[in-house]
Amino acid sequence: MARAETPSRERIVAGAADMISRRGLNGTSIRDLAKHARAPLGSTYHYFPEGKQQLATEAVRYADTMVTRILRKELDAGPVAGLHAFLALWREIVVASDFRAGCPVLAVSVEEPPAEDAAPPALLAAAEAFDHWEQLLTDALRAHGAAPDRASGLATLVVASVEGAIAMCRAKRDTEPLDRVAQQLEALIVGALDRSA
Amino acid sequence: MARAETPSRERIVAGAADMISRRGLNGTSIRDLAKHARAPLGSTYHYFPEGKQQLATEAVRYADTMVTRILRKELDAGPVAGLHAFLALWREIVVASDFRAGCPVLAVSVEEPPAEDAAPPALLAAAEAFDHWEQLLTDALRAHGAAPDRASGLATLVVASVEGAIAMCRAKRDTEPLDRVAQQLEALIVGALDRSA
Numbered sequence: 538m539a540r541a542e543t544p545s546r547e548r549i550v551a552g553a554a555d556m557i558s559r560r561g562l563n564g565t566s567i568r569d570l571a572k573h574a575r576a577p578l579g580s581t582y583h584y585f586p587e588g589k590q591q592l593a594t595e596a597v598r599y600a601d602t603m604v605t606r607i608l609r610k611e612l613d614a615g616p617v618a619g620l621h622a623f624l625a626l627w628r629e630i631v632v633a634s635d636f637r638a639g640c641p642v643l644a645v646s647v648e649e650p651p652a653e654d655a656a657p658p659a660l661l662a663a664a665e666a667f668d669h670w671e672q673l674l675t676d677a678l679r680a681h682g683a684a685p686d687r688a689s690g691l692a693t694l695v696v697a698s699v700e701g702a703i704a705m706c707r708a709k710r711d712t713e714p715l716d717r718v719a720q721q722l723e724a725l726i727v728g729a730l731d732r733s734a
Numbered sequence: 735m736a737r738a739e740t741p742s743r744e745r746i747v748a749g750a751a752d753m754i755s756r757r758g759l760n761g762t763s764i765r766d767l768a769k770h771a772r773a774p775l776g777s778t779y780h781y782f783p784e785g786k787q788q789l790a791t792e793a794v795r796y797a798d799t800m801v802t803r804i805l806r807k808e809l810d811a812g813p814v815a816g817l818h819a820f821l822a823l824w825r826e827i828v829v830a831s832d833f834r835a836g837c838p839v840l841a842v843s844v845e846e847p848p849a850e851d852a853a854p855p856a857l858l859a860a861a862e863a864f865d866h867w868e869q870l871l872t873d874a875l876r877a878h879g880a881a882p883d884r885a886s887g888l889a890t891l892v893v894a895s896v897e898g899a900i901a902m903c904r905a906k907r908d909t910e911p912l913d914r915v916a917q918q919l920e921a922l923i924v925g926a927l928d929r930s931a
Binding site for chain 2: 558559560561562563564565637638639640642643644645646647648649650656660663664667668689690691693694696697698699700701702703704705707708709710713714717718720721722725
């Protein structure tokens, strides 16, 4: 019975990913993250003894894995299907949260790390997430006939513009930026595949 | 003499814009913002009696005005020149800060506002900034021959992808995302103008 009340490690990580995407990392304490996941602070420290940076790093990896899994699956049907899935995922998060949640990977990327030589692990995890998504898109574009250089440039443009559009939608309280970007990117991908056919 | 030590209102606003772009808004107090601008807290409250939200709103407007002025000037020579100036501005900020500073408008956009019905003024200012930049780019694209629909979609893609690429550069500690996006966007703009010529 006590067991049923013990939050799973994954639920805490998923809650942290959501909260970081809403409020950023610097303004959020591990206490806030635990509370948001309805987890006792004790369990949270039990799972994440190194504290907030450790939990934030896992939250970023959680978002990375979620997106990577969707991309891998949907890109099987081609780059346009992968693009649609990538866009639909973020659009759903933005709309369902009434424009209050977004991408935790972006959130971590735009906050200066503590003044140390080495980048903190959460930032490294964010860089890796972007790399993974770009690589999956690049591979799919190439596999479907896009020229190698064009494929990598276009993959970066997809990730960058969708991430930027999420932020613009939140500021404007409107899905128009994501919808416009969707239209532009789809035309570009179709063009890149056609041209090399 | 005491006068010479009094920080100008604009210096405090510029300092706040820089700090918000580095650390986000939620994790930054008005005390932090005053300290970053080397301004006494008293002067800061004197200029911004409503506190942090007021200063943050002015910081976002400051960034908006800076970018708008550059875009207006450089777009006179055409959309490609405007794109180059927009990209060069952000690239310089990211590189000069060793990947620690970015765009304060983006920073404010990705932090959930306090739970109130109305959006806070800093978020409204962020939405307006994006609108201004998109409109200037749209007008220039149309004036140089792009089809009206294509112009507005492309303008949104430019702003979204540059904002997203700034965040990616910071995570990766590398300018490659901005450089790749620059190449893609330039080709797109040239194509949009050619096609309608």
